[in-house]
Structures are given as structure tokens and as C-alpha cells.
Amino acid sequence: MAFTDTEITEHMQVLEESFWSRRRPPLHLRDKVREGQRFTDQSIELFFVRPAFMRPGEQSEESIAKIQHLPRLRVWRLFWKRADGRWHRYKPCPEVASLAAVLRVIDQDANACFFG
Template sequence: MENNLISMIELQLRNFTNDLRPIDEDIRKELDFGFSWDGQTALLFEIRSKWNSPDDILHVHFAKLKYSKLRKSWKLYWKRASGKWELYGSRSESKNPNELLDEIIRDPYGCFFS
């Protein structure tokens, strides 16, 4: 992937997670949002403490965006309760990752934020 495309998606992911983050710093200690990016796949996750061990911090993945070089498009996945990733319904692919990030916010099927 071209360097400017990589920089663009990193910026989009950073803006997306920043928009999700609670404004109150005290709440961020209990719930926050982040992402990881390896150059082709982005994992979006909640950052929260383990319910029975508050000092243990968990990254709970809820969405995955994967870039296909062959198709020059992005695919959106959601994580089932079984822990397996599944391609997201009818709005699962786009050439524009912002369209998929918008779909995560809309979440019409309750796959990402329940």
C-alpha cells in the first residue's frame, strides 16, 4: 500500500477512536477505545479493566477492517461471541474505509456496540 494511503487510514482510525472516547478522563480509566494497525488490517477495541480484577486491562476487539490489495477495497468484520470474525452483512465492503467506519457507528444490527 502506498505510504500516503497508510497515513490516511491511520489518521481516519485515530479520529474515529478519538470520537468514541469518553470526554471525562475519569471514565477513560474504566472504558476507552483504541486500535491497532499492521499496514493491512485494523483492529478496533474497547479498553477496559477485567470485571473481577480491576488492575488487569483488557483490549476487547469489536471490529476489523482489512484491506484487499487485489480488490483495492476494504472489508468490514465483526466479532461473534464465539470469538470468530465474520464478514459484516450487506455493507461489508467499500473502497472508502470511512464508509465502513460510519457503518460501525450506525450499527443497525447491534454487532459492534451492544
């Protein structure tokens, strides 16, 4: 079942307060680089949109992380995109109890999986 409009609003507030407010590109780059999130079913994908390398005038999405909510288990699962282009579970911390907690794990990026 997909997130409800109320849940999306709540999650957007948590995303802004716990993550984007610290990870947003600097003011002088915001006309070129912007943050984004995509809600699909019970998942949230975080990404940056920036100019495409060697393709003037084109934009490309750079994935940061994918977060999957499992309401029955009351957990959030964390995924990162490897060089193979597929999402893989983030083994150092595969599940957490809240959206704010999973955003802290991404922000800390202890293994340099999300921000290189």
C-alpha cells in the same frame, strides 16, 4: 503486503476524524477506558481497553471491529467478532469503497454487532 508508514499515518487521521472523535469514552472515564487500533498486514482492528471484570488491577481488550483492505479490488472488508470469538464478515455491508465509509457503517451499528 503490510501497510506502509505513510498509509498508517493517513489511516490514523481518518480513524480520528471519522470515528474516534465521536466514539471516544467520556472525559471522566478516560483514565479507565481507552480506545485502540492495531495494524496487522492489510488489516486494522479496533478495540477498547478497560478494567477486566472481576479481576482487579487487570486490563482486557474488547474488540469492536476488524477492517481488511484489499488494494487490488479497491475495497475494505468489514468483520465483527461473534460470541464464538472468531471474526465473521458483516453481511449487511461486507465491503465498501473507502476507510471512511466502513467507519460510518461501524459507527451506525444498525444491527448492534459492534457496540451491542
